[in-house]
Amino acid sequence: MAGTETTFVKAVNDALARAMRADETVIVLGEDVAEGGPYLATAGLAEEFGADRVLNTPISEGAVCGVAIGAAQAGLRPVVEIMFIDFITLALDQLVNQAAKAHFMSGGQLSVPMVLRTQGGAGGRAGAQHSQSLEAWLAHIPGLKVVMPSNAADAAGLLTSAIADPDPVVFVENKSLYFRREPLPETSGPVPLGKAHRLREGRDLTIVALSRMVGEALVAADRLAAEGISVDVIDPRTLVPLDLEPIAASVRRSGRAVVAHEAVLVGGFGAELTAQLQAAAFDRLEAPIQRVGAPFMPVPLSPSLEDAYRPGSEEIYAAARAALEWDQPDRPAASPHAGAAR
Amino acid sequence: MAPSRREDASASRQLQPGEALELLGAMWRIRSFEERVARLHRSLLVHGLIHLSIGSEGVAAAVCGQLNAGDAIYSGHRAHGHAIAKGAPLDRVMAELMGRSDGLCLGLGGSMHLVDTEHGLMGATGVVGGNLPLAAGNALAAKLRGSDQVTVAFFGDGAVQAGHFHETVNLAALWELPLILICENNGFAEFTPRSAHTRVATVSDVVAPYGFATQIVEGSDVPALWSAFRECADTVRDGGGPLLLECLTHRRRGHYEGDAQSYRDALADNEWARVDPLARLQADALERGWLDEEGAQALERRAREEVEGAVEFARASPPAEPSVAAGLVYAGA
Numbered sequence: 001m002a003g004t005e006t007t008f009v010k011a012v013n014d015a016l017a018r019a020m021r022a023d024e025t026v027i028v029l030g031e032d033v034a035e036g037g038p039y040l041a042t043a044g045l046a047e048e049f050g051a052d053r054v055l056n057t058p059i060s061e062g063a064v065c066g067v068a069i070g071a072a073q074a075g076l077r078p079v080v081e082i083m084f085i086d087f088i089t090l091a092l093d094q095l096v097n098q099a100a101k102a103h104f105m106s107g108g109q110l111s112v113p114m115v116l117r118t119q120g121g122a123g124g125r126a127g128a129q130h131s132q133s134l135e136a137w138l139a140h141i142p143g144l145k146v147v148m149p150s151n152a153a154d155a156a157g158l159l160t161s162a163i164a165d166p167d168p169v170v171f172v173e174n175k176s177l178y179f180r181r182e183p184l185p186e187t188s189g190p191v192p193l194g195k196a197h198r199l200r201e202g203r204d205l206t207i208v209a210l211s212r213m214v215g216e217a218l219v220a221a222d223r224l225a226a227e228g229i230s231v232d233v234i235d236p237r238t239l240v241p242l243d244l245e246p247i248a249a250s251v252r253r254s255g256r257a258v259v260a261h262e263a264v265l266v267g268g269f270g271a272e273l274t275a276q277l278q279a280a281a282f283d284r285l286e287a288p289i290q291r292v293g294a295p296f297m298p299v300p301l302s303p304s305l306e307d308a309y310r311p312g313s314e315e316i317y318a319a320a321r322a323a324l325e326w327d328q329p330d331r332p333a334a335s336p337h338a339g340a341a342r
Numbered sequence: 343m344a345p346s347r348r349e350d351a352s353a354s355r356q357l358q359p360g361e362a363l364e365l366l367g368a369m370w371r372i373r374s375f376e377e378r379v380a381r382l383h384r385s386l387l388v389h390g391l392i393h394l395s396i397g398s399e400g401v402a403a404a405v406c407g408q409l410n411a412g413d414a415i416y417s418g419h420r421a422h423g424h425a426i427a428k429g430a431p432l433d434r435v436m437a438e439l440m441g442r443s444d445g446l447c448l449g450l451g452g453s454m455h456l457v458d459t460e461h462g463l464m465g466a467t468g469v470v471g472g473n474l475p476l477a478a479g480n481a482l483a484a485k486l487r488g489s490d491q492v493t494v495a496f497f498g499d500g501a502v503q504a505g506h507f508h509e510t511v512n513l514a515a516l517w518e519l520p521l522i523l524i525c526e527n528n529g530f531a532e533f534t535p536r537s538a539h540t541r542v543a544t545v546s547d548v549v550a551p552y553g554f555a556t557q558i559v560e561g562s563d564v565p566a567l568w569s570a571f572r573e574c575a576d577t578v579r580d581g582g583g584p585l586l587l588e589c590l591t592h593r594r595r596g597h598y599e600g601d602a603q604s605y606r607d608a609l610a611d612n613e614w615a616r617v618d619p620l621a622r623l624q625a626d627a628l629e630r631g632w633l634d635e636e637g638a639q640a641l642e643r644r645a646r647e648e649v650e651g652a653v654e655f656a657r658a659s660p661p662a663e664p665s666v667a668a669g670l671v672y673a674g675a
Contacts, residue, residue: 027486052486058516063509066475067482073464074414074483093506097469098476104670106457107448110465111673142671166673194675241675 009178011152011185012041012117015159016079018188020049023077026163029055029064030081030117037081039119039178065091065116069099069168072114077163084130085120085172092137099168100143112168115159119173121212121262122310128298131306133263135210138170139239139272145169145193146239150214152182154237157191165193174212174262194241198250202230205320206250208273209235210261213292217260219313224320231320239269247273248280255286256323260316265293287326290319355572357565359632361407363641365564366627368403369620370645372423375432378649379422379439383599387657388439390452391468395423397594398526400564400619402427405494405524405571405587414464414480415494416473419454420526421466424496429461432648433655442659449662450670471501474510474523481519481584492578494522500531502545508552514584515553521584522574523549526561528593533605545588554586561591562619565626592617 006014020026028045034056036043046054057064061082068078082088088095095116102110122131139146145167149155155173162169199214200221209217214235221231232250236242251257257277259270274289292315300306325331357365376396382388395402398420406415406427417424425435430446438445439453446458454468464480467473477495484491501507502525514521525545529536542548546556555577559570567589574587594614596603615621627633633641 055517058509058512060509060513062506063475063478063513066472066506066510067479067513070416070464070476070479070481071483072479073476074480076483076486078479093469093472094475097472098465098467102457102465103673104667105447105451105455106459106465107446107450107666108670108673109447109457109459113673145672 004184005181006152006184007179007181008152008155008173009039009041011156012159012173013043014188015156016042016045017048019160019163020045020053025075026077026079027053027055027071028079028081029057029068031057031059031083033081037083039175041117042081061087061090062094066094066098068114068116069094069102069112072112072168073102073110077113079115079117079163082116082118085118085134086129086132088118088134091116095144095168095170096141100141103167104143111166113166115162115169115171117171117173119175119178121174121176122294122299122306123176125301125303125306127301131299133261133294135172135239136263136267136269136272139269143168144240146172147193147237148172148211148239149237150177150209150211150235153185154191154197156185157189158193158237160190161193164190169193172211176212191237193238194243195237196243196246197235197237198232198246199235200231200233202232202254204229204231204254204256205323206232206234206247206254206257207316207320208247208257208259209233209316210239210269212262213260213311213316216311216313217316220316220320223313223317229320229324236273242276244276244280248277251277251281252284255284256326257289258292258316258319258323259289260292260311260319262311263293264296265291266296268293287323290323292316292319355569357568359630361568362565362623362627362632365400365403365407365568366620366623366633367641367645368407368427369399369623370641371432371648372399372402372426373620374642374645374649375426375436375652376422378653380595380599382440382653388453389441390454391419392439392453392599393420393597394595394599395420397618398528398561398589398591399423400567400623401496401524401526401561401589401591404564404568408568408572408575409462409492409494411462412489413492413494414462414477415496416464416477416480417456417466417496418470418473418498418501419466419468420498421454421456425456425458425463425466428458428463430456430458430463432652436652437656437659440656440659441662442656443662443666444655444659445662448666450667471497471504471507473497474501475506478510478514478519478521481514481521482517484520485517490579492520492522492575492583494524496524496526498531499525499527499529499536499545500539502548503531503539511549511552511554518581519584520578520581522578523584523586525586525588526591527588528591530593530597532597533601546586549586554584555582556586556588558588558590561589562617562622564619564623594618
């Protein structure tokens with residue numbers, strides 16, 4: 001790889017190493033982390049920082065998450081890895097009942113400065129138990145912060161902020177983004193939590209996309225631009241805290257919006273975004289806000305089925321067209337993934 | 343990283359008169375507090391699900407009474423005694439149970455979620471056994487710091503059949519954490535006797551294969567409990583952790599206040615007197631001449647007066663503040 005390039009997973013690895021060098025209370029724990037894990041996100045850390053600070057754990061997601069919470073309450077800054085977000089189910093009691101509520105229920109005596117790193121998303125031919133997008137569950141819990149970076153530079157900067165944050169942060173990566181070549185970030189500084197990022201400016205339509213769908217939104221925006229449509233593409237970057245204001249301002253300008261994520265559409269975070277945007281921009285909307293997500297089905301294994309299941313730029317483009325042509329008598333039908341509650 | 347061995351090897355040291363009186367004082371404070379809480383609950387001044395520890399005050403007093411200020415404890419839903427014995431002020435605990443602004447947790451936690459970090463009470467939880475991984479994490483932090491702190495986790499035998507119990511026991515043994523598990527085995531998981539939940543006879547039998555040293559002690563024999571825990575604490579401070587102390591106790595009240603207890607018969611008074619840790623220790627102290635009747639009455643009177651003061655304090659405190667609650671969802675922005 002050229003010296004001016006990096007990858008998402010390398011950016012995560014670099015940010016972890018920088019945080020551990022800067023602060024000796026930062027520890028990393030999880031299954032196989034000392035060996036780097038299946039995607040090498042923690043590669044080299046055990047060699048540099050030793051077994052006391054890079055702790056391999058048994059396959060005990062619940063207790064490992066709880067250990068991180070207890071260590072955080074005792075003054076460490078643990079970064080715990082749950083190898084696949086599908087296994088976060090096993091840690092949810094600790095995350096939801098302990099981490100999220102400790103500061104509140106103790107009247108502010110306790111805080112939980114921990115990060116739970118995990119990765120999700122389909123496309124790996126891994127089947128329904130290694131491919132899910134479960135971020136909406138987490139964003140539903142007061143006390144948790146939820147981060148979903150869409151590129152290497154943001155991943156590094158947001159992870160730096162998450163580790164320094166006094167609250168429990170769930171940091172959701174997407175495995176499909178891990179190994180693409182991306183430009184090396186210009187700085188290694190933090191990207192603040194709760195700041196949306198506008199990647200492209202336009203006036204006709206707003207696309208709000210999460211994680212992998214940000215890149216897909218940019219592809220759809222290129223295609224729309226060739227057709228004379230200019231599009232605002234905004235990445236919230238963090239679901240909690242949510243930086244609604246710039247997104248709402250864009251929708252009030254454009255009057256049309258598409259909200260896109262890879263998670264199942266029904267009950268997805270897009271429903272929350274859509275409701276908040278509708279309330280903030282109702283009097284300026286020219287069309288119903290269009291949603292893009294996966295169908296109401298577990299992720300299928302077979303490559304042809306998985307490819308059809310996983311939403312991408314095609315679905316975003318179709319949803320954009322539906323929003324743009326809403327007021328025309330022969331408007332296109334919504335995409336098969338959009339708006340379908342089954 | 344293991345701290346140096348303590349010079350006064352005290353493994354078999356017996357309870358001394360002054361220490362016995364300290365324990366009696368602590369137990370009277372817990373007993374009086376909880377009896378008063380039961381009455382306040384009936385008059386709707388104390389809120390929520392209330393689980394009393396009457397019958398196991400000896401465990402709280404003997405364990406917490408021998409911990410250092412910097413040692414950490416974690417408790418479960420039956421937490422009042424542990425909090426009080428570790429030093430949480432009675433008036434602020436009472437205010438917390440009443441949901442008042444001057445409560446330990448500003449009225450946001452309540453009976454099952456007492457926290458007093460100043461006195462090392464790092465958390466109590468309403469999820470049975472949910473505190474155990476956190477205690478292991480606290481012990482891990484202490485070990486990585488190289489301190490001689492010990493972490494104590496209190497739980498009941500009902501927690502032992504949960505998955506997180508086994509995961510935590512395995513991790514604690516694997517990492518040789520300075521953690522002491524204190525099981526208050528009262529033979530009941532909520533309404534159901536232990537025999538209906540497991541074929542394993544004791545909690546010690548469960549953890550031994552993971553590599554835990556274990557000890558079983560009568561929870562109503564406070565001098566024995568005191569000596570056993572002293573040995574545990576010394577062992578763990580010397581790097582010999584983790585270990586389990588299983589205390590066989592009797593839960594005098596129902597699972598919660600209001601529990602009709604149709605699933606068991608109450609102990610007769612004379613049977614209760616035999617397993618009441620407070621009555622036993624007081625009788626013992628009187629017999630040994632460490633205390634006279636007048637002194638015993640004074641201990642109880644002092645505790646009850648302090649509890650009345652706590653009730654006054656709590657009743658005078660305003661209800662929890664909505665704006666305070668809204669500001670405490672996150673520690674940061």
